[in-house]
Amino acid sequence: MTPNIEELRLRLPHIELAAQVYGPEDGKPVIALHGWLDNAATYARLAPKLEGLRIVALDFAGHGLSEHRPAGVSYAIWDYVYDVVQAAEFLQWEKFSVIGHSMGAIVGLLLAGALPERVERLALIDGVTPHTLEAEDAPERFGDALVAQMLLAKKRKTVHPDFKRAVEMRMNGMTSVSLEAAQFLAARGLLEVPGGYSWRADSRLTLPSKLLLTHAQAMAFAKRVACPVSLVVAEQGILLGKAKASFDKIVSQLDFAVTTLPGGHHLHLDDEPGALLVADCFNRFMHAS
Structure with missing residues (x-):
C-alpha cells in the first residue's frame, strides 16, 4: 500500500521551503531533517512506519524542491537552525519533536541546545555534534573557504546524459x-x-564552512539539550570506524540513549529491513512515557 504523502510549501519570511508530510493531522508534531545534499525523500521508507506522528520532512534550503539562498549568502549550519524555527512558526507548533539524519541530526541537536523549551524529543540517525575546529586553525580555514567561494563562480554543474547515470553517481557519492x-x-x-x-x-x-565551532562550544550545545534523546548509530556509518574514539568520548559525556544497528550511513533508506529496525527503535522512543 502506497503511503499518503502530502506536498507542502512553507512560505517563511526569508525563504520558501518545500516539505513532504506524513501521518494523521492530529499526530504528535515532528519536523524531520535530512542530510547534506539529500532531500526530504530520505524519509520515504521510515516515515510511513512511524506511528501516531504528524511528520513534516523538510527540504533544507538549497536542497530538493526548496528555494536557494540569495546570491552572496552562504549555507552556514546555524542558518538551517533558524529555518527550522521559522518552519515551526509557520506550522504554529510551539513545541515539537525532531528526527534528524546526519547533518539534519546536527541541526536538530543545535536547535535543542539553543531553544530547549521548544523541542520535546530528539531522534538522531548517524549524526550528533557538529564538526569542530581548534581556535588557532580558524584563520587558515576561513581563508581557504574564501578562495573556494571565489573559484566556484568559474565552475559549471555536471550534466548527466540520462537519469540512470545520475543515480549511479549518487550511489557512489561521499x-x-x-x-x-x-x-x-x-x-x-x-x-x-x-x-x-x-x-x-x-x-x-559543496563549499567548505568558513567557520566551525570549537569542541567545547559543540559540547556546550549538546549538554544543554533538555529533552530525551535517542541516537541510532549505523555499524558501517560515519560515527564509527576512524571516528569511533572521538564519538565514544562525546557520548560518554551525554545522557543519550544509543542504539547500534546494522547497516550503512543511510540505513533508514537503503532497504526495508534497515528502515524497520530504525522504526522499531523510534516508535518505542516517541511514545515512551
Whole structure:
C-alpha cells in the first residue's frame, strides 16, 4: 500500500521551503531533517512506519524542491537552525519533536541546545555534534573557504546524459547508498536540463564552512539539550570506524540513549529491513512515557 504523502510549501519570511508530510493531522508534531545534499525523500521508507506522528520532512534550503539562498549568502549550519524555527512558526507548533539524519541530526541537536523549551524529543540517525575546529586553525580555514567561494563562480554543474547515470553517481557519492535509496533521492533531487539531468542542489553547498565551532562550544550545545534523546548509530556509518574514539568520548559525556544497528550511513533508506529496525527503535522512543 502506497503511503499518503502530502506536498507542502512553507512560505517563511526569508525563504520558501518545500516539505513532504506524513501521518494523521492530529499526530504528535515532528519536523524531520535530512542530510547534506539529500532531500526530504530520505524519509520515504521510515516515515510511513512511524506511528501516531504528524511528520513534516523538510527540504533544507538549497536542497530538493526548496528555494536557494540569495546570491552572496552562504549555507552556514546555524542558518538551517533558524529555518527550522521559522518552519515551526509557520506550522504554529510551539513545541515539537525532531528526527534528524546526519547533518539534519546536527541541526536538530543545535536547535535543542539553543531553544530547549521548544523541542520535546530528539531522534538522531548517524549524526550528533557538529564538526569542530581548534581556535588557532580558524584563520587558515576561513581563508581557504574564501578562495573556494571565489573559484566556484568559474565552475559549471555536471550534466548527466540520462537519469540512470545520475543515480549511479549518487550511489557512489561521499557516503554510498543502495540503488533504491539513490532512486528515492534522485526522484526529488534531479532536474531535466539540456543534455540530460543535473542535481537541483545549490552548488554552494559543496563549499567548505568558513567557520566551525570549537569542541567545547559543540559540547556546550549538546549538554544543554533538555529533552530525551535517542541516537541510532549505523555499524558501517560515519560515527564509527576512524571516528569511533572521538564519538565514544562525546557520548560518554551525554545522557543519550544509543542504539547500534546494522547497516550503512543511510540505513533508514537503503532497504526495508534497515528502515524497520530504525522504526522499531523510534516508535518505542516517541511514545515512551
